[in-house]
Amino acid sequence: MVFIAAFLAPALVLYGVFILYAIANSIRFSLYNWTGLGDLGAFVGLANYEFVLWSGSLSSQFWVALGHNFYFFAITLALISVGGLAVAFALTLVRESKAQIYKTIFFIPMVIPPIVVAYLWGMYLDPNSGALSVILRSLHLTMINLPYLGLQATALPTIAVITVWSSLGLYIFIFIPAINNVPAEIIEAAKVDGAGAVRTFFSIVFPNILPTYITVTALVFVAAFGAFDLIYILEGPGAGPDFSTDTIATLFFRSAFGSTQGGASTGMSLAAAMAILGFIVVIGVSAILIALQRRAARQAGEVR
């Protein structure tokens, strides 16, 4: 027993102080009217939650940001579903030695720091001197030579596409073993029946990897709710243009730590309430997805 405690202690202390205690403290701070310095101030109960959700200018910002998170999730999930599954399926069709080379290439963007990814694409997408603009002008396509990161309608989708570019490798690697685990006999049977690769994929492979697909959906959702780095670097703490790329994380950062570009700090307590509301959404949706995943896994097991 002493031994078990001794082995668990280092991880539990680290995780306990900086994650669990931090969650507890977030809840505590959210119940007071705290500016970030000095003592906690007056206990206000759930007033901060009420303020974030229903009243004042902050609530509209909160709902808009939450909507952006779901929009961001929808775009990234759509692109990852189509691109990730297509690339993963294609990888299972080519010879192993060649697949290995492709895989190494595909994974590289995953380990490139967000600061590099952001400036790389920010630079290419510059409407005056960027590579995209040079290409479009030489093709006489000046009509679509737009400041994609500078327009309200296109900024968030553009950042979503950049996010997918940098993270698709991870999802490809999760899809591959799932596709490989589909029993070879049923794929063979489909081929004998004359089904092509595309047909085989939709009628045999996809139903069989549904549990893994739901797992990926959950991972993409959690990532979409944490979206911060690229938005902050490319659009500033104000999540411009005109807050059109504001997410829960950027709104939280602005509220908690303030900034001259994005309006005044709204205070630690409101930001803490916002964080807790964000956690409730993430944990709730993740729990639903995990339940769906379990059910799909059971059904896939029964079919086999």
Next chain:
Amino acid sequence: MKSVTIVKRSTLLPHLLLGFYALVVIVPVLNMVLMSFKSYAEILRFPLGLPSRWHWENYLSAWTKGNLGQLLANTLLVGLASTALVLVCGSMAAYVIARFAFRGNQPIYLTFMAGMALPVQMLAIPMFVVMRQLSLIDNLLSLILAYSAAGLAFSVFLLVNFVRSIPRELDEAAYIDGAGPGAIFVQIILPLLRPALTTVGVFQFVAAWNGFFFPLVFIQDPEHMTVTVGVLSFVGQYGTEWDLLLPALVIVMIPTILVFVFASKQFTRNIAAGAVKM
């Protein structure tokens, strides 16, 4: 004859798709490396293709002007220390969670697992308060602790699954030979855990090296900054010094790419295996 045409049809299309995607991934990165050797004017006028003259001095000026040596040393310290911390704490915890039935075993495991679903940066306020109480603001230790704690969720989850896949008979044989749990952990579990430890180590190092949020919040002093936030000094109020920023960015991404390429074989097998078990 017919089977030959089927084989051809079924690999041409995949190769076209894979080749195209490989270009989408690699061309922007290689072009950025080429751009980092161009003069400021050429970067803005000719963003594509080879530099007309190779400006190696871009790298030298970026290194000295950006204080890159100091920034890289700070980042390396954070990356290595948090990786070591996660590997030691994570493997010890994973071993007892996977192998011993004690009260609280399952809740502890689930608590670590739940951490994977949290956007950790939203805990920045209480973390900032704790760091201030420990006088760790503007201290690299704050980053080491924050990234280690954040990385434990995934690491414990993955390592528990790997310890479970190690046959119990190995432990039991050693136990009969008189080995205690500590000796079994060091002599039997750890060596067999090496592929999983590589995966966790690479993940942790990359996460800590690439990390942008915690240095942004915990560090103000440029002497204690990490490189991912530190390179922002090239982004001035009146425009970006591209001929300095680009070499700096190339230098920032080289270590993680090297770490990945060295570990890639084990690494790619293991994350897939871990995720499927989820």
